[in-house]
Amino acid sequence: MDSHKSIQNLSIPELDVDAVRKDFPILQTTIHDKPLIYLDNAASSQKPEFVIKTINNYYSYEHSNVHRGIHHLSQQATQQYEQAREKVANFIGANHSHEIIWTRGTTEAINLVAYSWGQNNLKQGDVIIISTCEHHSNIVPWQLICELTGATLRHLPLDSHDKSFNLNKLAEMLTPNTRMIALTHMSNVLGTITDLSKVVELARHNGSLVLADGAQSVPHIPVNVAELGIDFLAFSGHKMLGPTGIGCLYGREELLEDMPPYQGGGDMIETVTMSQSTWNQLPYKFEAGTPNIAGAIGLGAAVDYLEHLGMESVRAHSHKLNSYAISALSEIDQISIYGPRNPSVRGGVFSFNHADIHPHDLGQVLDSKGVAIRAGHHCAQPLMAELGVGSTARASFYIYNTQSEIDELCAAIKSAGEFFSK
Amino acid sequence: MDSHKSIQNLSIPELDVDAVRKDFPILQTTIHDKPLIYLDNAASSQKPEFVIKTINNYYSYEHSNVHRGIHHLSQQATQQYEQAREKVANFIGANHSHEIIWTRGTTEAINLVAYSWGQNNLKQGDVIIISTCEHHSNIVPWQLICELTGATLRHLPLDSHDKSFNLNKLAEMLTPNTRMIALTHMSNVLGTITDLSKVVELARHNGSLVLADGAQSVPHIPVNVAELGIDFLAFSGHKMLGPTGIGCLYGREELLEDMPPYQGGGDMIETVTMSQSTWNQLPYKFEAGTPNIAGAIGLGAAVDYLEHLGMESVRAHSHKLNSYAISALSEIDQISIYGPRNPSVRGGVFSFNHADIHPHDLGQVLDSKGVAIRAGHHCAQPLMAELGVGSTARASFYIYNTQSEIDELCAAIKSAGEFFSK
Amino acid sequence: MLDELYKEIILDHYKSPRNRGKASKVDFHAHGVNPLCGDDIELTLTVDRDIIEEVKFDGHGCSISQASASILTETLVGLTLDQAHTKIEHVKSLFKGNDIVTEDLGDIEALQGVRKFPVRIKCATLAWNALQLSLQNSATGQSTAYSDE
Amino acid sequence: MLDELYKEIILDHYKSPRNRGKASKVDFHAHGVNPLCGDDIELTLTVDRDIIEEVKFDGHGCSISQASASILTETLVGLTLDQAHTKIEHVKSLFKGNDIVTEDLGDIEALQGVRKFPVRIKCATLAWNALQLSLQNSATGQSTAYSDE
Numbered sequence A, B: 001m002d003s004h005k006s007i008q009n010l011s012i013p014e015l016d017v018d019a020v021r022k023d024f025p026i027l028q029t030t031i032h033d034k035p036l037i038y039l040d041n042a043a044s045s046q047k048p049e050f051v052i053k054t055i056n057n058y059y060s061y062e063h064s065n066v067h068r069g070i071h072h073l074s075q076q077a078t079q080q081y082e083q084a085r086e087k088v089a090n091f092i093g094a095n096h097s098h099e100i101i102w103t104r105g106t107t108e109a110i111n112l113v114a115y116s117w118g119q120n121n122l123k124q125g126d127v128i129i130i131s132t133c134e135h136h137s138n139i140v141p142w143q144l145i146c147e148l149t150g151a152t153l154r155h156l157p158l159d160s161h162d163k164s165f166n167l168n169k170l171a172e173m174l175t176p177n178t179r180m181i182a183l184t185h186m187s188n189v190l191g192t193i194t195d196l197s198k199v200v201e202l203a204r205h206n207g208s209l210v211l212a213d214g215a216q217s218v219p220h221i222p223v224n225v226a227e228l229g230i231d232f233l234a235f236s237g238h239k240m241l242g243p244t245g246i247g248c249l250y251g252r253e254e255l256l257e258d259m260p261p262y263q264g265g266g267d268m269i270e271t272v273t274m275s276q277s278t279w280n281q282l283p284y285k286f287e288a289g290t291p292n293i294a295g296a297i298g299l300g301a302a303v304d305y306l307e308h309l310g311m312e313s314v315r316a317h318s319h320k321l322n323s324y325a326i327s328a329l330s331e332i333d334q335i336s337i338y339g340p341r342n343p344s345v346r347g348g349v350f351s352f353n354h355a356d357i358h359p360h361d362l363g364q365v366l367d368s369k370g371v372a373i374r375a376g377h378h379c380a381q382p383l384m385a386e387l388g389v390g391s392t393a394r395a396s397f398y399i400y401n402t403q404s405e406i407d408e409l410c411a412a413i414k415s416a417g418e419f420f421s422k
Numbered sequence C, D: 001m002l003d004e005l006y007k008e009i010i011l012d013h014y015k016s017p018r019n020r021g022k023a024s025k026v027d028f029h030a031h032g033v034n035p036l037c038g039d040d041i042e043l044t045l046t047v048d049r050d051i052i053e054e055v056k057f058d059g060h061g062c063s064i065s066q067a068s069a070s071i072l073t074e075t076l077v078g079l080t081l082d083q084a085h086t087k088i089e090h091v092k093s094l095f096k097g098n099d100i101v102t103e104d105l106g107d108i109e110a111l112q113g114v115r116k117f118p119v120r121i122k123c124a125t126l127a128w129n130a131l132q133l134s135l136q137n138s139a140t141g142q143s144t145a146y147s148d149e
């Protein structure tokens, strides 16, 4: 598979990382007088000038509320806002732009499905399956709706050896009562990529729906909902070069049509009387109140930027960095990496622990050298329990990261090792 | 009352409107080759350079995810983000900054209360009171929760004469079963300002809570939740010079403490296991997932800007424009204004109709002259029904509007009248 | 620019609407609302052996929606139901700017100005959409008002 | 800058923790967790006629939380419960930078470096908060673990 990948890569243009880096103002800055080495991309990515300028321009010259206005600014804002929706729909291969619902981010998108779909479709005896390596965003909403409806939440254990999803195990768990399988498409701790097509195949057999948490996958690998055959996809703008406060729920038209609204208010209604209301059509039924207009337009610009680079190239760059990181980190004796070693089945998220240094201390020492990593439970406490740790250190890469930054990371880890053994 | 106001005004510094206008890049632009006259502020305000630059700067040099990071950027972002919360808390006179919950806007804030508070506190026989002149955001969420819990939604009719709230009528409606009175603080159609202290007084007698929809009031008049004694206040950043996608719910600490979470996910939890979760403390319990960080920081900057002008001065400017608008619009025979004529009991929102021109046509003609107004039902269909119209035209003012712009508005209306009678 | 939207013909139909009222014998009834604008249009048709004998409209709304309804009444009278179907489809796509004009369209041509004013397209199509839905419904035996938002 | 946080004394307490383990006789028990970091500390105290005779700690976490717990055990031994109360309050406000030092604080002084590292203050205060809650709970008869997030 690996050699197949590299042959395939021949035809994919390589990212011009130097050029990319110039597009990101923050990468020109220093932290504690050291050049910033930003390796916290799984938490949130940085923003290119192009996205920042789009937002700036919008607020400076084009802002107005959308949808209801007859005046020029309002029409123009509406048009840009809806174009952004089309861009996102294209980007993930949705059939219709009204299958894209704007949300605050992945978390709200999953809450929307859990609540709106769950309220109408779940009852005692029904089962929702999630895995042990989900982000809290893909655990807690299901706990809440199960409590409300009496449905049962089951979790797919990870393969005890390499902590990947065990699809045979999933097949065994499925029953006609399984209503939803909600899995991360790429783990924000282990980096593992889920074979969603296989999951969908299994689910179809049992009449279950599939929701994919795309928070980590959509920014980093080509994702096509139609090809994958999934029913729902949730992701966040801020992890894919876009602004904060905007994200998307993709849902298949028929499913969204059947779901009751989530929040009530302006824009999501057709008619309101004091005694009752009727709902607007998709996507507006799920978008109550003034939306994050600048956020949506900014995310549209981020999609433009990513498409300009090409998602195949983005993935190829990640693949290259991953291979390099695995060997480089493996050379440090005290470091143990969690997650798969094969760069073809993982994204650029590396969680690890140092035998002698607590992740918090490691993060602190690295920060003093300008290297930004994350330390903690990464909103994945059940996975931490499974791994038998309280927390991990995590370095995560994106389009602007380089092999020499990985060298710096490793050098900083080594020097932290010396500091704590001095 | 009016003369008292003008005496009081002597000590309030007047807005330097010319200077203010220079702060707004969009006001330097033209629409259809005419200078933009932006009178759609009740829908959304424009943004000063100061706010735009704050956002620009944040994304260019300071962005990172908040709360969980040990590295410099994350700490800095967290600090700015929490400072913004403190600014907002101060701005509205909250006792604690953790009484400020970030939401997408007014709509989400009201949905949060209706769902989270309502779920725990409402049952068959309980009554929620709203008024006939509410925005859909303060109607639909209550309809949804009443349907879920079996509580009853009653509406306070407007005074048949001047369409103000009839507080005697409210007193009559209250019973020990009244759990919540949810009223707009300033109508987005009529401009009427609600005497919330009186409402609170009545509510206290009956043990009811009071929620104020501050979408129109917080941007335009000094609002102090402690002085008013209200329990909840909802408002939107985008109507008060801030970014889109951010708003606030203020809630009294004891009430928020007792409420279950709204959305589930990262940040809002303390511990998660596969079988159950425990909730984080205020305000984080209600803030699941990565928040709109740039939005919050941008709103903080908007609050700085408004405080720099002084909310008393903002109100005085509005008072002046309102007086002027009432006389100027009254001079046009075909125009009928809805809402009170006394500038002291109203904000700068003017809904009106033209005897010979449909609001849409009026909006269209005005747009061709660079004058941006709104035409439609303003998300207040029950009020439209009460007024006996399908829609109205609406001009709404803010700190950068001038008397000469009102002159232009009137001239444009007159010329539209000629166009349609030609 | 404004003149393209508000052509003389449109203003004339708005000020002196043709066929306002209710058909003498109601074989088809169509109701269209645009809750956003508050536009509300009722169409009533008398049909004799598949031929539209009379079309009337009532209701209120902006100049574009009213003029368009007025023009509709003049356009469809005398057509068979099948011809009316085809006509409605054609007119709708003209408003949206999808079709090129090859025939003489009479007053409908004046309505094409809405193409440049995207938010007003809904105003122009309201009556046409409502009637289309009514004709479809009567084929399937349903009865719902057309609502545009 | 780093050296201010990781003073020699801190690293020494981290690498050679004092009083690790469990008190011989458990009169007070305190449990503190910081779910965010995964820090987890257990304190056990032997108290004789109001005087703290023995303090031991167990658990895991970052250098700051562990060193702070180690220092706590040395600081509180020999004090009365009342004195311990006062001490805890004082130490907590020192960490937060609210108080000025007027006395000799011994190893606690080394922990003051956290003031410049706001996110680490929680690590430094964890053991102290947990013990404070335990003492309060025992006064009111409750029993809950201290949890910091």
Ligand SMILES: Cc1ncc(COP(=O)(O)O)c(C=O)c1O
Pocket (backbone or CB within 6 Å): A266, A288, A289, A290, A291, B042, B043, B104, B105, B106, B107, B108, B135, B137, B138, B184, B186, B187, B188, B213, B215, B216, B236, B247, B379
């Ligand atoms: C009185 C009132 N309430 C609620 C809202 C809804 O605010 P938002 O759309 O920002 O959620 C608005 C504005 O649209 C309003 O004017």
Ligand SMILES: Cc1ncc(COP(=O)(O)O)c(C=O)c1O
Pocket (backbone or CB within 6 Å): A042, A043, A104, A105, A106, A107, A108, A135, A137, A138, A184, A186, A187, A188, A213, A215, A216, A236, A247, A379, B266, B288, B289, B290, B291
């Ligand atoms: C896998 C995964 N799911 C969900 C989320 C939640 O995303 P957000 O916080 O943007 O809602 C994240 C990131 O925090 C994530 O990595």
